[in-house]
Amino acid sequence: MTTAHELYERHKLQKHEPSLRGVHGTYLFEIANVGHWFISVEDGNVEIKEARHDADCTIRCDEADFIDIVEGRRNLITASMQGRVKIGGDLALAQKFHGLISAKLQGKKLEGKKESRKEGKEKEAA
Numbered sequence: 001m002t003t004a005h006e007l008y009e010r011h012k013l014q015k016h017e018p019s020l021r022g023v024h025g026t027y028l029f030e031i032a033n034v035g036h037w038f039i040s041v042e043d044g045n046v047e048i049k050e051a052r053h054d055a056d057c058t059i060r061c062d063e064a065d066f067i068d069i070v071e072g073r074r075n076l077i078t079a080s081m082q083g084r085v086k087i088g089g090d091l092a093l094a095q096k097f098h099g100l101i102s103a104k105l106q107g108k109k110l111e112g113k114k115e116s117r118k119e120g121k122e123k124e125a126a
Contacts, residue, residue, distance in 0.1 A: 028055035
């Protein structure tokens, strides 16, 4: 199973996310019994730190829910309505974060379909 720290290590070097172009704000993820991650977004430029700072949007949850949300198995907004996640501050930023996750998942699905088509064409040619 993936841990919150592994997700942090995977994403901490990400410097730009095109789907966040036009977004300006900060997030603080408080993961129970694990730690805090501060994310600053400035017109698509992203900076991620393992730190606790005041933020425009704070998202609190346990590690399992955090992983499920980031990996697309759980909807952030639905999890909030179920009481699994607490969102404080700018709810519009929370919705943009949810949109980012959805966009990334769609991109991965499209890449997978392109690879499948490419492999199929290569087999047909052989």
